[in-house]
Amino acid sequence: MSSLDATFHTADLDESLSASFAAQGLRVARVGDEDTAGSYAWTDAVARGFLDGERNDVQRRTAFELNGYRRKIGVYDDAGVDAAVPVATFASWGAELAVPGGTVPACAVSSVTVAPTHRRRGILSRVMASELLTAAGAGYPVAMLTVTESGIYGRFGFAPAAQAAHWKIDVRRARWSGPDAPGRIDFISREEGRRVAPALHDRVRVTTPGEIDMPGGHWDRAFGTRADAEKAEARRVVQYRSPGGEVEGLAIYTVTENHDDYAASTVTIVQLIAATDAAYAALWKFFLSMDLIGTISASELSVDEPLWWMISDQRAATITVRDHQYVRVLDVPAALRARSYDVDDTIALEVTDPLGIADGVFVVTAGEQAEVEPVDSAPVGVPLVRLGVPELSALLLGGVSAATLARAGRLETGDPARIARVFASTTTPRLSFWY
Structure with missing residues (x-):
């Protein structure tokens, strides 16, 4: 944990936040890292908030052991029947977000829930605003999250910055037309895959805007190597090695048999990581060439997958695109300096910022090394863009054109095309998992 992350992790809650909840007969507190009982109750509340079943002791203990890196906030109703279980939860931690040409420290947000018994009391709004201010004060240039309800977070300055595509492929129609890779595919154990995946993912994520370092416990969830894993034995792992023997790609998948037609079974790709073009081609050809498979299902893919140009019949793929990685700029100069410009x-x-965190006028001198300076007013002769922090956050990763936002009425500028060229990126942003 970096010094920035450590400072944020243990930061005190804002006194005004505590006072506002006390006025409603509620209590807000950070769940201590060594507080086993408190963490178990917090985990129960998160499961309830996401409509999951009750947690068992193995699940509670595993969450406690793997989620110590998280700053966990709970809101409690001491008048409730089970006052130890929070009526609202919130988690955050320090991470690293890839942006075009670089990376930036970021505050990741997750496990945001409010119990149905305590809705419409402004609980989420107050906790989110307070924690974003704390993250900004600690020194994070951006915050980020993945969402289950996309309509909630715009009012806090978040905007979808990296979309995700779900592919459903009719294998019989698709027909592979991509290149043949020179290396080899091998089956490996889930434990071996768990061992090699982090380094492989780190090679890929830093060059892919929108990706972040994998949070604690997520690798074990993906490979089914954690104590509370369910049906872990259903997961299989393959890896691609170059002719020189270097591991350049890896995939986790499951198979669902079609008992009416065994030759029409479904492969679900849990995770596919390819550090080279050869690994990418080899892994996808492997799946499209499997016997007894009629359908391939894969989620959290890029909206600009090369696979689209590696199958003979593009209509064999049904692609659904949704918002996925949300970003929220907290420090305009630091966020914009972190990326490069073409x-x-x-x-x-x-x-303009609804929370007053990132308000201001800034002159951006774009280039490989950008300069961003706050000013009192825009200099004469320099094109001006008027926009909210959600729109700036959407532009940060290069996943949407400023010209598109201008046509949608989301920003104002006299030369949208010029602004679009400044923020454009040659790499489509993506995030390959949920957190």
């Missing part, structure tokens, strides 16, 4: 230009941004 054009040299100077523009001015007038940013």
